[in-house]
Amino acid sequence: MITSAMVKELREKTGCGMMDCKKALTEANGDMEKAIELLREKGLAASAKKAGRIAAEGIVSDYVEGNVASVIEVNSETDFVGKNEEFRAFVKKLAEIVAKENPADVEALSALKYDDKLTVAEMLQEKILTIGENIKIRRFARFEGNVATYIHGGGRIGVVVNFDSDVASNDGFGRFAKNIAMQVAAANPTYVKKEDVPAEVIDKEKEILMAQAINEGKPQNIAEKMVNGRIGKYYKEVCLEEQEYIIDTDLSVNKYVEQTAKEFGGSIKIKEFVRFEKGEGLEKREDNFAEEVASMSK
Numbered sequence: 001m002i003t004s005a006m007v008k009e010l011r012e013k014t015g016c017g018m019m020d021c022k023k024a025l026t027e028a029n030g031d032m033e034k035a036i037e038l039l040r041e042k043g044l045a046a047s048a049k050k051a052g053r054i055a056a057e058g059i060v061s062d063y064v065e066g067n068v069a070s071v072i073e074v075n076s077e078t079d080f081v082g083k084n085e086e087f088r089a090f091v092k093k094l095a096e097i098v099a100k101e102n103p104a105d106v107e108a109l110s111a112l113k114y115d116d117k118l119t120v121a122e123m124l125q126e127k128i129l130t131i132g133e134n135i136k137i138r139r140f141a142r143f144e145g146n147v148a149t150y151i152h153g154g155g156r157i158g159v160v161v162n163f164d165s166d167v168a169s170n171d172g173f174g175r176f177a178k179n180i181a182m183q184v185a186a187a188n189p190t191y192v193k194k195e196d197v198p199a200e201v202i203d204k205e206k207e208i209l210m211a212q213a214i215n216e217g218k219p220q221n222i223a224e225k226m227v228n229g230r231i232g233k234y235y236k237e238v239c240l241e242e243q244e245y246i247i248d249t250d251l252s253v254n255k256y257v258e259q260t261a262k263e264f265g266g267s268i269k270i271k272e273f274v275r276f277e278k279g280e281g282l283e284k285r286e287d288n289f290a291e292e293v294a295s296m297s298k
Contacts, residue, residue: 010025019121055134058076059088060158061088061091064149067144071274072098073158074087076131088155150184152185157276165269180257183246183247186246192239192272192273193239202231210223240270257270
């Protein structure tokens with residue numbers, strides 16, 4: 001009988017995934033050394049060594065079919081891999097699987113079928129072996145509705161926007177929707193509208209702005225007026241609808257939406273959006289050439 005303790009032990013020894021360890025132990029009839037050998041033969045134990053290396057490059061890719069859209073970020077160690085056509089095709093297929101299968105999270109996605117032979121997790125291991133770098137599926141988003149996506153910089157930034165509209169069948173709606181997605185990519189908002197900003201976030205921002213005004217030597221009553229004015233500016237930075245529309249700076253995004261809805265003879269509301277920027281928030285590998293030369297000369 002293969003116990004969870006045995007699987008845990010094999011995982012600690014090889015760094016391989018739990019399912020791979022369980023399969024190897026079952027195939028080896030519980031023989032730990034044989035299981036390690038099997039994993040090495042399959043190349044899985046070798047790929048585990050790469051799993052500790054920093055993966056903060058890669059690409060963001062998208063997939064749209066009908067009223068469903070997805071965007072996914074998959075990281076690699078170097079930007080060079082992000083330009084590899086085999087890698088890009090792999091990420092595009094993952095975006096398609098997300099759109100069609102609607103997995104709950106990365107773990108659920110990993111367990112899905114990639115093709116007739118392999119799961120997503122197994123194909124990921126194959127890519128790690130053939131490409132020779134650590135590769136990680138980081139995150140994804142999926143929307144259903146009146147959707148639009150935009151990929152910028154060959155996969156550096158990916159956006160998906162979901163609209164609530166009764167004029168989505170209009171010939172010009174696709175162009176309008178892409179313009180909004182481009183706005184999200186360029187201006188990086190955090191919220192759709194003012195009402196979406198949590199009260200505690202506003203309170204904290206006011207606290208910071210008040211301290212700034214006081215430090216500038218302003219009296220309390222003047223400082224309070226300054227804070228109210230600066231909060232308006234804050235909304236214009238973080239709320240999509242309040243932002244200056246990048247294509248026509250005489251308009252806010254909200255005014256552009258209203259103008260387009262009127263032109264199309266219906267209603268349009270921006271419901272939600274997601275913006276992924278490759279490697280944001282991840283630790284980047286920094287190669288120090290001088291240190292490398294020094295270590296080689298020792």
